[in-house]
Amino acid sequence: MFRRFLAAGATVVMLTAAAMPSYAAAEKFTDVKPGSWYYEAVDYAVTEGLFNGTSATTFAPGKAMTRGMFVTVLGNKAGIDKPQLTESSFSDVKPGAWYAPGVEWAAQNGIVNGTGSGRFSPDRSVTREQMAAILYKYAEFTDCDLTVRAGMLDQFPDGNKTSGYAKYAMEWAITHKLLSGSGGKLDPQGTATRAQVAQIFYNARGLLAGGGSGPVDPTPSPVPTPSPSPAPDAPRIPITDEVRDKLKPNQDPEKILDYVLNGKHDDPTFSYDGTAAKWDPTLQNSNDTARDYFGSWDDIEDEIRGSSAVANGFVQTLTHSDSDRFYITAEESDGCFCLIYHPANKQDSPKMREVKSALQLPGTKRYENHLRYEGTGWAGPMEWGAYNGAAGIARKIESYLKDMHPDSKRYCITEPEPGIFYLLYSYGE
Numbered sequence: 001m002f003r004r005f006l007a008a009g010a011t012v013v014m015l016t017a018a019a020m021p022s023y024a025a026a027e028k029f030t031d032v033k034p035g036s037w038y039y040e041a042v043d044y045a046v047t048e049g050l051f052n053g054t055s056a057t058t059f060a061p062g063k064a065m066t067r068g069m070f071v072t073v074l075g076n077k078a079g080i081d082k083p084q085l086t087e088s089s090f091s092d093v094k095p096g097a098w099y100a101p102g103v104e105w106a107a108q109n110g111i112v113n114g115t116g117s118g119r120f121s122p123d124r125s126v127t128r129e130q131m132a133a134i135l136y137k138y139a140e141f142t143d144c145d146l147t148v149r150a151g152m153l154d155q156f157p158d159g160n161k162t163s164g165y166a167k168y169a170m171e172w173a174i175t176h177k178l179l180s181g182s183g184g185k186l187d188p189q190g191t192a193t194r195a196q197v198a199q200i201f202y203n204a205r206g207l208l209a210g211g212g213s214g215p216v217d218p219t220p221s222p223v224p225t226p227s228p229s230p231a232p233d234a235p236r237i238p239i240t241d242e243v244r245d246k247l248k249p250n251q252d253p254e255k256i257l258d259y260v261l262n263g264k265h266d267d268p269t270f271s272y273d274g275t276a277a278k279w280d281p282t283l284q285n286s287n288d289t290a291r292d293y294f295g296s297w298d299d300i301e302d303e304i305r306g307s308s309a310v311a312n313g314f315v316q317t318l319t320h321s322d323s324d325r326f327y328i329t330a331e332e333s334d335g336c337f338c339l340i341y342h343p344a345n346k347q348d349s350p351k352m353r354e355v356k357s358a359l360q361l362p363g364t365k366r367y368e369n370h371l372r373y374e375g376t377g378w379a380g381p382m383e384w385g386a387y388n389g390a391a392g393i394a395r396k397i398e399s400y401l402k403d404m405h406p407d408s409k410r411y412c413i414t415e416p417e418p419g420i421f422y423l424l425y426s427y428g429e
Contacts, residue, residue: 029059036061038195041202050076050201051194061195068099068122070131070197071112074138075102077201077208090120097122111137116240116332125191129166131200132179133241135208136169144208149175156186163188163245178204235261235279237328237337246297246332250306253330256295256337259311260318260328267308272315276416280325283340290343290373292317296336314339320378320422322414343372343414351384352415358394364409365401371412371424377405380422397423 026032026043033039038061045051046059050073054060075082085101088094093103099122106112107120111134115121139146152174153159153167162170170188173179178200182190192200201208237253247253263273283289295310303309317339318326324344330337348356356367379400387393400423401411410426 026059028057029053030057032059032061036195038199041199042195044202044205045073045198048077051198059194061193061198063194064125065192065194065197066123067120067126067130068093068097068103069194070126070134070192071106071122072099072102073197073201074111074134075105078105078138078142080105090114090118092119093122106134106138109141111141113240115242116330119332127189127191128179128186129162129170129188130241131192131197132169132173133166135178135200135204136172139172139208142208145176146172147175148172153186156181156184158185158187161188162186163241165241165244176204176207178207237330239330240332243297243330243332247330248297248301248305250301250303251295251297251310252307253337255307256311256314257328259308260314260326263315264308264311270308270312272312272319275315275318275323275326277318277323277326277341279327280342281327283325283327283342284329286342288342289340290321292339292341292375293334293336294339298335310337317341319416320380320414320424321372322416322422323372349415349418351390351419352413352421354390355393355397355413355421358390359397360394361398361401361411366410367412368410368426369412371410371426372414374426376412376424376426377408378422378424380420382421382423384419384421393421401425 025046026034026039029042032042042051042059042061046053051059054063080101082101085104086095088100088104089107090103093100103112103120103122107114112120115124136146138144148168148171150171152171153162155174159170166188170179170186174186179186181187235257237257239247239253244253259270259274261274261279264270265273292314294313295305297305299305314326314328314337317323318341321341321343323341325342327340328337329340379396382393382396384390384393387396397411397413401408405425408425408427412424414422414424416422
């Protein structure tokens with residue numbers, strides 16, 4: 001496995017339990033007393049160079065551990081070459097920050113993903129399930145023991161509160177005794193102190209050395225074979241672990257994308273059979289696009305925010321705007337799913353020209369093709385045969401613009417399929 005920026009002497013800090021020497025580094029800290037439950041762990045962590053004290057004489061064992069701190073400790077354990085890590089993959093991790101090298105190393109090697117919208121949130125307290133997920137990714141990266149005893153979460157009354165992305169990692173961490181319960185509970189969303197993190201790394205000293213003693217009397221379940229990584233342009237909504245944790249039970253990103261692409265034929269409330277538009281991740285960085293938002297996850301679970309409703313709304317937008325390409329994101333900053341779409345550029349068909357010629361609208365109504373990029377009202381579909389051709393479709397459009405929406409000043413007509421027309425109109429101006 002290719003590993004970037006591992007120093008030649010990295011194994012020096014990955015000693016097995018059998019080779020562990022006697023430490024005395026903790027003696028210099030006035031706030032780490034001999035006999036404290038974390039004394040030996042702090043001793044180990046400081047001696048191995050995983051931690052520094054908060055001053056020459058203090059360790060601050062009760063201070064909260066941030067995401068930046070945690071990844072820095074992990075980078076110290078890996079022996080990364082910090083001077084080589086001068087770039088940053090996240091907008092809120094500035095090159096030169098004390099935690100920047102560890103964060104960049106972890107990002108480049110797939111150990112962390114960030115918290116969405118290009119951020120890492122280095123000052124946010126790290127949660128217990130986040131630590132488990134990061135450590136599991138590190139264990140995978142360094143070819144350590146990934147066996148898991150099934151059903152470990154069931155031992156705790158709140159084990160079912162573990163986020164979906166972290167469940168397997170949590171069971172792995174419990175199996176190998178990296179994490180244990182507190183007061184009989186697992187507390188997956190709880191945060192950790194510096195002393196607790198030192199204890200976690202002390203517990204993991206054998207496991208993360210590359211071989212480890214493995215779980216005690218485990219009944220290992222097979223490590224799941226990872227699915228092949230999709231091609232860069234394969235349809236897949238990018239979801240960070242933090243966003244996936246916030247999604248409501250009826251909001252399944254994979255279902256949303258499947259419904260948009262292929263329709264939902266077993267649901268009579270789903271109005272469309274998917275879209276002809278192509279999946280295009282490059283639209284995320286394009287200026288020639290429009291955006292539509294559906295399915296907030298910041299409120300209570302509701303059917304109007306569920307997978308079918310979100311997908312139906314997206315397909316409607318793609319259809320009436322006559323779009324040829326689209327992309328879907330789920331950003332923490334938006335708090336909902338975002339459709340990024342590109343209306344097609346094509347010449348009017350003969351039938352479209354007939355419809356436009358048949359229209360009789362006052363001069364206050366102006367045709368504007370750019371309405372396809374805006375949040376507008378829309379009507380349709382108007383089928384050529386059902387409306388008796390251009391004259392019937394023109395009369396219907398006139399009715400919408402003159403009688404039903406007299407305040408609308410701009411309009412546009414699209415033909416996403418031959419002979420199928422939609423009217424787009426601006427709201428009162």
